Amino acid sequence: MTTTADLGLYGDIQRFGATDMSACFSCGTCTATCPLVTDDATFPRRMIRYAQVGMKDALLSSKEIWSCYHCGECSESCPTEADPGEFMAAARRYAIASYDVTGLARVMYLFPAVGTAIALALAAFFAVFMFAARGPQDAASLALFEFIPAELIHDLGLVVMAIVVLAGLAGMVRMTRRMARREGVSLGDAFGGRAEIARTARAAWVAIGRESLGQVSFREDCDAEPTEPLWRRRWLIHALVLWGFLGLLAATALDYGLEVIGVKATGTPVPIWYPVRLLGTVAGAALVYGSTVMILDRLRRANRSVRKSATADWTLLALVWVTGVTGFAIELALYLPSAPVWGYWVFLFHVAVAMELVLLAPFMKLAHAVYRPLGLFFVALARAPRPVHAPAEARTADA
Ligand code: SF4
Ligand code: SF4
Incomplete structure (x- = not known):
């Protein structure tokens, strides 16, 4: 199965409110900090990575974006202030807009x-x-x-x-x-x-x-x-x-x-x-x-x-x-x-x-x-x- 990268995905999610995620260097501190992460549902680092490499299908099919309640703990712990909590909120807005057939x-x-x-x-x-x-x-x-x-x-x-x-x-x-x-x-x-x-x-x-x-x-x-x-x-x-x-x-x-x-x-x-x-x-x-x-x-x-x-x-x-x-x-x-x-x-x-x-x-x-x-x-x-x-x-x- 081939996956086509959506090169506009990263910019699109920014338009929905995510901060500049280029600061993220995938250290995983946010995932380690999140109180809701479990072995079978890890986020937000993986979601951010999907956006960075244009994996639109992977992002929109991720059950994990709905597990986040935007407590902000991950954003407090992020060493580069990339604001992963806000990214998750923007990803949910993006998902709502993508699932909606009317536009x-x-x-x-x-x-x-x-x-x-x-x-x-x-x-x-x-x-x-x-x-x-x-x-x-x-x-x-x-x-x-x-x-x-x-x-x-x-x-x-x-x-x-x-x-x-x-x-x-x-x-x-x-x-x-x-x-x-x-x-x-x-x-x-x-x-x-x-x-x-x-x-x-x-x-x-x-x-x-x-x-x-x-x-x-x-x-x-x-x-x-x-x-x-x-x-x-x-x-x-x-x-x-x-x-x-x-x-x-x-x-x-x-x-x-x-x-x-x-x-x-x-x-x-x-x-x-x-x-x-x-x-x-x-x-x-x-x-x-x-x-x-x-x-x-x-x-x-x-x-x-x-x-x-x-x-x-x-x-x-x-x-x-x-x-x-x-x-x-x-x-x-x-x-x-x-x-x-x-x-x-x-x-x-x-x-x-x-x-x-x-x-x-x-x-x-x-x-x-x-x-x-x-x-x-x-x-x-x-x-x-x-x-x-x-x-x-x-x-x-x-x-
Ligand atoms: S958002 Fe911050 S804490 Fe999370 S992986 Fe990126 S740099 Fe690390
Ligand atoms: S904002 Fe979301 S991803 Fe970040 S720590 Fe809270 S629940 Fe986890």
Whole structure:
């Protein structure tokens, strides 16, 4: 098999935020320092080497770029200040742009002015679209889903979700094919028998349950000697944003489900203890707290991982934060004794921004939410021993 060197790879990754890696002389100190390196997943030196020699396929099929949580320890230890931690972050941005079939992710990362203009135009489009179809504003009580009809939000949401699922799936298929080829994993290896299915299920649990939802490696290895109080630790802030986002998606889906089965109409005011509302409130609080800390940390450049911020990072954080804060403003408006007119306009703005956030998810850093678990799935699979089957003659004799 021949490998073609991509001579532009090194410069391309620099455009995604990596520092000048020509300073790297491949000493391996960064790999020795990284708390997440294991025998079957070594980085970042090997990833840097791929970029230096133009091994694009090897880089994009590396499960290891998704193992890094950008703690910055390797950058602290690098004798030439080549900033390997930032290289890993840039490699992930590059991977997201490469897996994306539409090319939008590349534009969002590499052309900040165009990316910002797209984000603003999308929010304006959703707002104008809903404004054009708006209904009456009831002055007695806040009838939000008469102002912006629930059917309109539902139909718009379905279109947005269809685009997101298609774009996300296309990216996941591209990533899976590369990694499966690299790791030598076939469909038969994954689903060929009961033992294979059990191994695949265990790897999926480690990637999704333990590592992504539970943040085990981030918490226990990356943050082994914490200097910050719990409420400021990076793993927790990261987890709160993730849990908050998932919680809000679940609350929205459940609220819609309750309407479908006839329990309550969407938007009907319910007490604070009502389970779906409680879930939405707790998830919203997690999202607002986590995104606020992330924004403040980036403004203060509080640690190695946030010393550099791409415009796309700010766009994403702004969308997350605005979605969370406007959600709470609507809660407040709904439970005020007299219905405030501003509640209607905040609602329109909130729905427009939330729709945009979901629509842009596959093309921004939020795509980590699916690419990281997929990369970690291949890490877990590589660690799980392959099932050993008895030779056919032995099985026949036994029978
Ligand atoms: S990035 Fe720095 S620590 Fe890592 S191999 Fe290169 S020179 Fe050594
Ligand atoms: S930033 Fe942290 S997790 Fe990432 S490669 Fe460096 S030491 Fe490892």
